[in-house]
Each structure stands twice: as structure tokens, then as C-alpha cells.
Amino acid sequence: MxxxxxxxxxxxxxxxxxxxxxxxxxxxxxxxxxxxxxxxARVLSGRRVVLDREALGFGVTVFLGVKLATKGRVSLDDFERAVTAIPEVQLVEHVLGLYDYRLRVVARDLSDFERVLRRRVMTLPGVGDVEANVLLSEERRPGPL
CATH class of the missing domain: 1.10.10 (Arc Repressor Mutant, subunit A)
Structure with missing residues (x-):
């Protein structure tokens, strides 16, 4: 049940x-x-509204892999604090692998994304390598666990 x-x-x-x-x-x-x-039991927490990004004018979604140049605890905290202040960054995941972080970034179009990348993401503390993957289509939305 x-x-x-x-x-x-x-x-x-x-x-x-x-x-x-x-x-x-x-x-x-x-x-x-x-x-x-x-x-x-905290299995359920809060209620959310799902917004349609395209209807709101955000037609581009990009996944960024971010590798930090330095990896001390201070640089992780500084990066996390700074990246969460960028409104276009919708998701920040600290991951294990080639990159240290995976970000989901929304933008109005590719030139808007370039602005976010150059002026906001690349200026964050500790940023080294960045790899961008543009979302072409989303075939499956997250379903029930």
C-alpha cells in the first residue's frame, strides 16, 4: 500500500x-x-511544482562536467557555495569520476548559455576543466522508485 x-x-x-x-x-x-x-519517516518531504522550462523561455539545457583545479576541502566548499548562487544552475551533483561536479544549466539559447559559462561558471573559485553536453531531447522523465 x-x-x-x-x-x-x-x-x-x-x-x-x-x-x-x-x-x-x-x-x-x-x-x-x-x-x-x-x-x-522522511520518505516524503515537501511538495513540488514542475515548471516547463521551454514555456518559460529556457530552450537550452546543458550538462556541465566540472573538474576543479585544486581539491582541498576549502575549494570544494567555496565552489559549492558560489555555484549554488547562479540561478541558471538547476542541479549541482558532487560525483566520482573524471569530473568532480555535474551541473544542469538552463539558458534561453546557446548565446545565453555562452554568457553564463564565460561570466559565471568559468569565474567560479577553483574551476579547472569544463565539458559541456547539450541536451537534445529527454525521452524519459524520472519515474517512481
Whole structure:
């Protein structure tokens, strides 16, 4: 039942416990208790609205691999603090591999992305090598766990 609740809430987090209970075949109080238990266990946290980037004028998405020139704890903290202040950077992931960070950057078009790259990303503390991969299409959106 918990998995059915989680799957339904991932599709639409605005559902009430009453509406959700009808969909999964459980009483409204039992559904509400299960949702509360999932929140208390931090399996569920918050509700999000998914914005359409293209409808908002952000037609380009680029994944950046960023390798830091220096890798002390101070440079990691400085980089993370600075990169999270850039509004076009939608996701910052500290990764293991060829690059130290993977960023998801949105821009209005390629010239706007170039501006973000040159004026914001490349000037961040500790940035060494950068590799850009432009998103051509997104075939699969993240689904339920």
C-alpha cells in the first residue's frame, strides 16, 4: 500500500488523502495515517511544482562536467557555495569520476548559455576543466522508485 501511495503522489502530489484513498482502495483515515507515517519517516518531504522550462523561455539545457583545479576541502566548499548562487544552475551533483561536479544549466539559447559559462561558471573559485553536453531531447522523465 505504501508503494501505491508513493507512486500516486509522485504523479500528482496535490491529491487529498480522500481522493487518493479511492484510487488505491484504502479508507481515507488509513490512507492519511500511512501518508503521515511516510512523512514522519522522511520518505516524503515537501511538495513540488514542475515548471516547463521551454514555456518559460529556457530552450537550452546543458550538462556541465566540472573538474576543479585544486581539491582541498576549502575549494570544494567555496565552489559549492558560489555555484549554488547562479540561478541558471538547476542541479549541482558532487560525483566520482573524471569530473568532480555535474551541473544542469538552463539558458534561453546557446548565446545565453555562452554568457553564463564565460561570466559565471568559468569565474567560479577553483574551476579547472569544463565539458559541456547539450541536451537534445529527454525521452524519459524520472519515474517512481
Amino acid at each position: 505504501d508503494r501505491a501511495i508513493l507512486a500516486a503522489l509522485q504523479r500528482d502530489a496535490t491529491q487529498t488523502a480522500s481522493a487518493l484513498s479511492g484510487r488505491i482502495g484504502l479508507s481515507q483515515p488509513a490512507t492519511w495515517r500511512r501518508i503521515k507515517r511516510l512523512r514522519d
